[in-house]
Structures are given as C-alpha cells and as structure tokens.
Amino acid sequence: MASHQGARKMRINMNVFLFVLATIFSATTGEAASPALATQSNSAAGVTVKITPRTLTGAIWTFDIAFDTHSQELKDDLEKAAVLVADGGAPQAPAKWQGAPPGGHHRSGTLQFKAVSPMPAAIELLITRQGEPNPRSFKWQLK
Known part of the structure; x- marks a missing residue:
C-alpha cells in the first residue's frame, strides 16, 4: 500500500514539474503568441467591412x-x-486571398500577408x- 501511494505521489510531482518546465520554456522561447486584436468595422457608401487579425x-x-x-455588387479584388x-x-501587397470570389452582397475570407520582421509597433x-474617394483604414497597436 505504501508503495502504491509513493508511486502516485511521484506521478503528481512529475506532472507538476512538467507543467512548470513547459511554462518556463514557453515564456523564454522568444516566439510571441499572436495578440488577441479586436475586430474593426467600417461602414461607408452602403458597404460594411469587418476585419479581424487572426495570426501575426x-x-x-x-x-x-x-x-x-x-x-x-461586391466586386473588390482584395x-x-x-x-x-x-x-x-x-x-505591402497581400500574398493571397482565400475566400469568396467577387460578386454578390456578402463576401468573406482570409487575406494573407508575408510577415513583417521585426515585429512592428503598429500596423x-x-x-x-x-x-470611394479614400481607402478604408484599419489600425492596430501591437506594442
């Protein structure tokens, strides 16, 4: 019975050790997680555009x-x-648009860009x- 309790305690200690080690490693790798940035919306000329940064x-x-x-009709070539x-x-021009083709009244998809390095303070x-006379502007503070 004492042997079973000792093995159980060792497993718990090992799990705690692995958790602490993983936490320390993730904090020191230098790879920042993609910040959770808010969706921004812009409505003009009868068209609403919503943009959410997903992966930075x-x-x-x-x-x-x-x-x-x-x-x-939404004819934009993103x-x-x-x-x-x-x-x-x-x-910087986008690398790729993955989503609905031009046309229709509702379009959505993902716009991809080559990463900016080093990480900028704002995009x-x-x-x-x-x-439309002016471009639609969506700004996010990263640092």
Whole structure:
C-alpha cells in the first residue's frame, strides 16, 4: 500500500514539474503568441467591412475579412485593393486571398500577408474600393 501511494505521489510531482518546465520554456522561447486584436468595422457608401487579425506570428500573417451590403455588387479584388503598412513604412501587397470570389452582397475570407520582421509597433490595413474617394483604414497597436 505504501508503495502504491509513493508511486502516485511521484506521478503528481512529475506532472507538476512538467507543467512548470513547459511554462518556463514557453515564456523564454522568444516566439510571441499572436495578440488577441479586436475586430474593426467600417461602414461607408452602403458597404460594411469587418476585419479581424487572426495570426501575426510565423511567416504568414492572416486577417479575416467580411463585406456586407444590400445596395451593390461586391466586386473588390482584395489582392489588388488591400495593402498592409507597418509602422508607417512602405505598403505591402497581400500574398493571397482565400475566400469568396467577387460578386454578390456578402463576401468573406482570409487575406494573407508575408510577415513583417521585426515585429512592428503598429500596423494599418488599407482597402481601396472603386468609387470611394479614400481607402478604408484599419489600425492596430501591437506594442
């Protein structure tokens, strides 16, 4: 019986040790988790655009994008209409759009960009829509 209790106590101690070790390792690897950034919404000219940053770690950064309207066809080519600006620097074109093709009144998908390195303090995603005088601006503070 004492042998069984000793083995159980050793398993508990080992689990605690592994948890502490994993916590220390994840805190010191230097790889920051993708910050939870808020969804931003912009409504103009009868079209609402919502953007949520999803992944800002690794080689590719991803943003979920949704368009909503009841007044016009959504013809935007996001690979041409969107740019990412880090810390006010040069605009970067997207690498890929994965989502609904142009057309319709509701579109959503994921816009991918090559990661910015080093991690900027702030990013701005600009979407230029045909017929609108100014690009739609979505800004997030990262640091």
